[in-house]
Amino acid sequence: MSNTPLSSASQAIVFYGAGSMAEAIARGLIASSAAKSEQIAMFNRSNTERLKQLEANYGVVTAADAETQNELLSKAEIIVLAMKPKDAGAAIRRLTPLIQGNQLIVSIIAGLSIPTIQSLLGDKLPVARTMPNTSSTIGLGATGISFSEEVTPELRSRTLSIFEAVGMVSVIPEAQMEILTGVSGSGPAYVYYMMEAMIAAGIEGGLSPEQARELTVQTVLGAASMMKQTGEKPADLRKAITSPNGSTQAALEVLDQYRFTEAVKSAVHRSASRSQEMGAAIEAELA
Ligand SMILES: NC(=O)C1=CN([C@@H]2O[C@H](COP(=O)(O)OP(=O)(O)OC[C@H]3O[C@@H](n4cnc5c(N)ncnc54)[C@H](OP(=O)(O)O)[C@@H]3O)[C@@H](O)[C@H]2O)C=CC1
Numbered sequence: 115m116s117n118t119p120l121s122s123a124s125q126a127i128v129f130y131g132a133g134s135m136a137e138a139i140a141r142g143l144i145a146s147s148a149a150k151s152e153q154i155a156m157f158n159r160s161n162t163e164r165l166k167q168l169e170a171n172y173g174v175v176t177a178a179d180a181e182t183q184n185e186l187l188s189k190a191e192i193i194v195l196a197m198k199p200k201d202a203g204a205a206i207r208r209l210t211p212l213i214q215g216n217q218l219i220v221s222i223i224a225g226l227s228i229p230t231i232q233s234l235l236g237d238k239l240p241v242a243r244t245m246p247n248t249s250s251t252i253g254l255g256a257t258g259i260s261f262s263e264e265v266t267p268e269l270r271s272r273t274l275s276i277f278e279a280v281g282m283v284s285v286i287p288e289a290q291m292e293i294l295t296g297v298s299g300s301g302p303a304y305v306y307y308m309m310e311a312m313i314a315a316g317i318e319g320g321l322s323p324e325q326a327r328e329l330t331v332q333t334v335l336g337a338a339s340m341m342k343q344t345g346e347k348p349a350d351l352r353k354a355i356t357s358p359n360g361s362t363q364a365a366l367e368v369l370d371q372y373r374f375t376e377a378v379k380s381a382v383h384r385s386a387s388r389s390q391e392m393g394a395a396i397e398a399e400l401a
């Protein structure tokens with residue numbers, strides 16, 4: 115692992131958890147020059163091979179031993195909580211004695227609330243609760259952020275610059291974080307699910323797998339770009355495709371028979387309520 119002397123290179127941003135979201139954000143930070151690789155540190159629980167890979171690919175600092183990890187956490191300016199909700203309780207317990215009182219805690223953990231973080235790590239600690247999505251990997255993420263009142267304007271703009279490096283950001287009240295999770299945190303999965311079905315139907319109808327994939331990708335990319343570039347309502351764009359008594363109308367009637375709108379809306383709301391449940395489980399574990 116990295117031999118960077120910590121006393122001379124206090125890492126500005128420490129990712130506590132080195133999984134796919136931590137990698138996506140770190141990569142975006144480096145690519146956009148929002149942070150230098152030597153200002154970014156990350157570690158995980160046990161996967162040292164992955165740490166070596168992250169170091170080789172991005173030049174970030176990593177740490178495999180507990181002592182160095184603790185030193186990284188206590189010296190960090192910004193600590194990003196980037197483990198799965200089921201692992202958050204144990205990780206936060208370990209972090210509690212390492213908090214110096216002036217670090218910014220940035221959580222990307224679904225459901226974990228600002229009051230829960232503050233009750234464990236310090237009532238007056240600045241906290242940013244965020245919900246990014248996987249499209250951050252290619253700089254097209256959508257991230258919701260809520261700040262605790264202790265976050266200074268300078269720390270706010272630091273946090274914004276982290277997530278703006280990987281896409282667009284929406285600052286929202288914390289009460290809206292669950293529904294944002296349902297819309298944009300989980301959202302890419304619903305789109306992929308629909309794409310899987312479109313590709314399967316295309317193949318059933320005789321397209322090659324490559325053709326079906328390419329046509330589906332271009333269709334979703336084009337539809338999203340049309341909406342973004344024209345600023346038109348999706349309903350109007352849909353109506354422009356739907357010729358009276360044509361094939362699109364026939365297709366949409368089938369979707370209506372399967373209660374498409376109700377299914378998607380219920381899915382978004384279920385993601386939101388599941389996020390709340392995961393937050394409550396972390397809170398119960400730490401109580
Ligand atoms: N994936 C997504 O679409 C999104 C995920 N999120 C949130 O991001 C968080 C991370 O998700 P994701 O990146 O997908 O998860 P991953 O499973 O890819 O990564 C989790 C990381 O956390 C590490 N970890 C777990 N426990 C500890 C611990 N005690 N100490 C140090 N490291 C630990 C794991 O290490 P090891 O491998 O060694 O166990 C691993 O590196 C989740 O809370 C999720 O809710 C938010 C938005 C979107």
Ligand SMILES: O=C(O)[C@@H]1CCC=N1
Binds near residue numbers: 295299
């Ligand atoms: O499924 C999850 O719990 C996380 C949160 C949003 C996307 N992935």
